[in-house]
Amino acid sequence: xxxAENNLVCTAKIDASCRVxxxxxxxxxxxxxxxxxxxxxxxxxxxxxxxMFAQCPYATYGHLAPAANxxxxxxxxxxxxxxxxxxxxxxxSRAELVMPLVPAVAANLWHLxxxxxxxxxxxGGSSGFTWLEFPRASAMLLGVSFVLIAISAIATFGQRKERxxxxxxxxxxxxxxxFPWIYSTANLFLVTTWPVRGMAQAVINWWFANNLVFVWLxxxxxxxxxxxxPKIAGRPLQSRLYALFVFWTLILFGTWAGIPQGAPVxxxxxxxxxxxxxxxxIPFVAIAVIVIKTVCGADVICKGGPFCYLKFGxxxxxxxxxxxxxxxxxxxxxxxxxxxxxxxQTQLQILGFFAIVICGAIYEILPRVMGFGLPFPKFxxxxxxxFMLGIVxxxxxxxxxxxxxxxxxxxxxxxxxxxxxIALIFLRAGTTGLFVLLLGSLLFAANIFxxxxxxxxxxxxxxIAYIKSPLETSSVTASLRRDQGEVKP
Amino acid sequence: MKNGFAVFSAVxxxxxxxxxxxxxxxxxxxxxxxxxxxxxxxxTYPLQRTGNATxxxxxxxxxxxxxxxTEQVRQDNVIxxxxxxxxxKNSNAVWKITSDIFSKNQKLAGQSALRKLVFDLSRQxxxxxxxxxxxxxxxxxxxxxxxxxxxxKVEIHIVPIGADISRGWGIRQSVAADYLYDxxxxxxxxxxxxDLSNIGARDPDLNxxxxxxxxxxxxxxxxxxxxxxxxxxxRKINTGxxxxxxxxxxxxxxxxxxxxxxxxxxxxxxxxxxLLSLRQDAPLYEAPFTPVMAKP
Numbered sequence: 001x002x003x004a005e006n007n008l009v010c011t012a013k014i015d016a017s018c019r020v021x022x023x024x025x026x027x028x029x030x031x032x033x034x035x036x037x038x039x040x041x042x043x044x045x046x047x048x049x050x051x052m053f054a055q056c057p058y059a060t061y062g063h064l065a066p067a068a069n070x071x072x073x074x075x076x077x078x079x080x081x082x083x084x085x086x087x088x089x090x091x092x093s094r095a096e097l098v099m100p101l102v103p104a105v106a107a108n109l110w111h112l113x114x115x116x117x118x119x120x121x122x123x124g125g126s127s128g129f130t131w132l133e134f135p136r137a138s139a140m141l142l143g144v145s146f147v148l149i150a151i152s153a154i155a156t157f158g159q160r161k162e163r164x165x166x167x168x169x170x171x172x173x174x175x176x177x178x179f180p181w182i183y184s185t186a187n188l189f190l191v192t193t194w195p196v197r198g199m200a201q202a203v204i205n206w207w208f209a210n211n212l213v214f215v216w217l218x219x220x221x222x223x224x225x226x227x228x229x230p231k232i233a234g235r236p237l238q239s240r241l242y243a244l245f246v247f248w249t250l251i252l253f254g255t256w257a258g259i260p261q262g263a264p265v266x267x268x269x270x271x272x273x274x275x276x277x278x279x280x281x282i283p284f285v286a287i288a289v290i291v292i293k294t295v296c297g298a299d300v301i302c303k304g305g306p307f308c309y310l311k312f313g314x315x316x317x318x319x320x321x322x323x324x325x326x327x328x329x330x331x332x333x334x335x336x337x338x339x340x341x342x343x344x345q346t347q348l349q350i351l352g353f354f355a356i357v358i359c360g361a362i363y364e365i366l367p368r369v370m371g372f373g374l375p376f377p378k379f380x381x382x383x384x385x386x387f388m389l390g391i392v393x394x395x396x397x398x399x400x401x402x403x404x405x406x407x408x409x410x411x412x413x414x415x416x417x418x419x420x421x422i423a424l425i426f427l428r429a430g431t432t433g434l435f436v437l438l439l440g441s442l443l444f445a446a447n448i449f450x451x452x453x454x455x456x457x458x459x460x461x462x463x464i465a466y467i468k469s470p471l472e473t474s475s476v477t478a479s480l481r482r483d484q485g486e487v488k489p
Numbered sequence: 490m491k492n493g494f495a496v497f498s499a500v501x502x503x504x505x506x507x508x509x510x511x512x513x514x515x516x517x518x519x520x521x522x523x524x525x526x527x528x529x530x531x532x533t534y535p536l537q538r539t540g541n542a543t544x545x546x547x548x549x550x551x552x553x554x555x556x557x558x559t560e561q562v563r564q565d566n567v568i569x570x571x572x573x574x575x576x577x578k579n580s581n582a583v584w585k586i587t588s589d590i591f592s593k594n595q596k597l598a599g600q601s602a603l604r605k606l607v608f609d610l611s612r613q614x615x616x617x618x619x620x621x622x623x624x625x626x627x628x629x630x631x632x633x634x635x636x637x638x639x640x641x642k643v644e645i646h647i648v649p650i651g652a653d654i655s656r657g658w659g660i661r662q663s664v665a666a667d668y669l670y671d672x673x674x675x676x677x678x679x680x681x682x683x684d685l686s687n688i689g690a691r692d693p694d695l696n697x698x699x700x701x702x703x704x705x706x707x708x709x710x711x712x713x714x715x716x717x718x719x720x721x722x723x724r725k726i727n728t729g730x731x732x733x734x735x736x737x738x739x740x741x742x743x744x745x746x747x748x749x750x751x752x753x754x755x756x757x758x759x760x761x762x763x764l765l766s767l768r769q770d771a772p773l774y775e776a777p778f779t780p781v782m783a784k785p
Contacts, residue, residue: 053715060552061556062557065556127673130678158493163491163492169496173500177497177504185512196516198520198670199519200515202676205674211504252503255507264676340679342679405680409680416683417711420713
């Protein structure tokens with residue numbers, strides 16, 4: 001066997017070792033993506049027909065909207081990201097996944113935690129803090145399962161043959177350390193019997209929200225792009241030094257963003273935040289340069305495949321970053337604060353950037369891990385178009401509607417009702433966009449579920465075949481000899 | 490960055506710094522805050538809510554009202570109204586100084602938005618017979634000094650301005666002290682509905698609040714708010730029975746269920762009393778304003 005063949009067998013073994021945990025993580029996250037988008041759709045319908053859920057205490061807008069957001073981040077984004085992280089770590093280490101059963105069990109615990117959280121929010125048990133609505137029980141489950149998965153990932157990282165780290169390593173290791181830190185801090189100070197007092201709650205909540213939705217998603221999404229873009233384009237990342245620069249500037253400035261400019265807190269808080277947000281332009285430009293230099297000149301036609309997903313996702317990331325900076329500028333913030341613009345930025349970050357990048361990565365990973373092709377390869381292209389259209393309609397109309405609403409709000413001569421009615425016009429387009437996104441997510445779920453079912457059937461068949469197959473002669477004689485040995489004194 | 494330890498250190502530095510800045514420092518600065526004294530008074534602020542209103546805050550949280558409503562008033566600036574209350578003994582000199590300052594302000598009126606506002610308001614106030622102009626804090630102090638030096642008497646009124654305040658959503662900006670006793674603090678981030686930080690002062694009628702929760706469109710035409718019917722009970726009125734004292738009083742043009750009365754469940758009453766408890770109307774050191782006495 002020559003070395004190339006050896007490598008091939010080795011890669012197949014590495015991929016196979018990730019199979020069980022990745023299916024558990026991806027399967028659940030696809031389900032939550034669909035349910036999350038259904039809830040978001042129902043929530044936005046409340047605006048068009050306010051009396052729809054008048055009799056139903058479970059389905060008020062105040063329940064549906066946070067539940068949908070939590071499902072998109074905790075249900076879909078984080079587990080899908082963790083699956084991709086496990087695979088990238090195993091591949092970069094050129095080693096099989098260490099303790100593959102631990103992340104498989106942890107994935108199910110995670111999904112159980114999300115389910116408990118969803119049920120609690122719909123029953124009115126939300127904690128009232130943005131992105132922390134889940135009750136303590138599910139926060140515990142999420143925290144423990146994240147740590148378990150991170151342990152498996154870091155153990156695999158320790159097995160690496162090549163000691164020098166690849167840029168994606170930095171971002172992903174940072175993300176694995178990031179989440180336990182921010183999630184435990186926020187939960188221990190806010191969702192406990194002895195919470196901190198007064199406005200300190202709101203400040204910690206903003207710090208957590210920014211570190212989760214902006215920094216964490218950016219760390220994972222950008223590193224996934226830095227791993228797959230060179231791989232698909234067939235040329236090295238341009239360049240390692242730029243990537244190091246992005247890593248440092250992103251984590252140094254990004255962590256300080258997120259305090260709204262009009263917040264009723266001592267002025268140093270929003271001022272620091274505005275300054276840090278403005279500096280974020282540096283990593284954004286650097287990321288754009290890296291992506292453009294890596295992608296341009298590559299002789300690859302994407303045709304709606306994973307390459308397209310990654311390129312669109314990175315463009316959305318830069319755009320949502322610019323929107324973040326706009327929100328942090330005091331004079332723009334006067335108009336944009338308290339409007340749909342903030343929601344547009346978050347949705348663009350989660351669905352336009354992260355979901356698209358991670359779906360592209362999953363479509364690259366799954367066929368390799370499973371050892372057979374996607375059941376509906378045409379859906380990949382279709383989903384790409386649906387997601388693009390959906391995002392433009394959903395986030396785009398919210399953003400424009402937010403600006404219009406903000407202009408009306410800032411002018412005390414116009415009635416308040418005018419600001420709501422102008423936003424409603426844009427919300428209609430937004431709701432259509434959500435529906436399109438839902439269709440796209442159904443295609444994603446179909447591919448993953450059919451693959452899982454196929455694999456389970458094949459597994460079942462091979463077990464049956466194993467049971468039915470006659471024993472080998474050598475093992476029969478061996479057992480006979482052993483029996484005789486036991487009989488003889 | 491050659492190994493895992495380098496990445497670990499990078500995270501420790503970057504996230505650790507922001508953790509100290511945005512978690513530990515606010516806990517030390519804001520988390521240890523206590524009640525404060527209201528300006529020019531011995532009253533303390535804020536007061537703890539009553540039992541029903543405290544429970545109402547939890548109803549507000551459970552139903553996610555903060556998804557559409559904010560509880561925060563912003564202000565753009567503060568202006569000062571200078572009132573000359575008495576010309577004193579040397580009335581001619583004071584009058585001369587006053588009218589000089591007034592005409593100087595009128596000349597400056599075209600130069601900036603603040604001055605323009607000054608001009609409009611002062612002309613209007615002039616009709617009431619007192620001499621008023623509105624300027625920034627420093628100018629007001631300087632003007633007041635000139636007039637008092639000549640023997641006149643002056644009052645300075647501090648007036649916060651801004652879009653939220655012009656809408657009548659509040660008198661001054663919200664500050665950290667307003668949320669001292671809230672758990673959770675629910676500022677909200679979207680104004681799909683109006684701001685509620687002073688709803689208790691704006692609509693102090695309990696029945697109005699309850700009817701609005703039951704049927705928002707009955708009171709506010711074209712409101713996008715979903716009705717919260719599940720917080721109410723519809724009871725049949727049997728002949729001879731006295732109607733419930735809690736039953737909602739609907740406006741005349743509202744078609745209430747025939748032969749029935751609508752009675753708020755405890756949660757609805759708690760939510761309404763929480764809403765009535767929302768008022769940020771005390772002048773504070775960090776948010777000063779001069780309380781305006783009702784005009785006779």
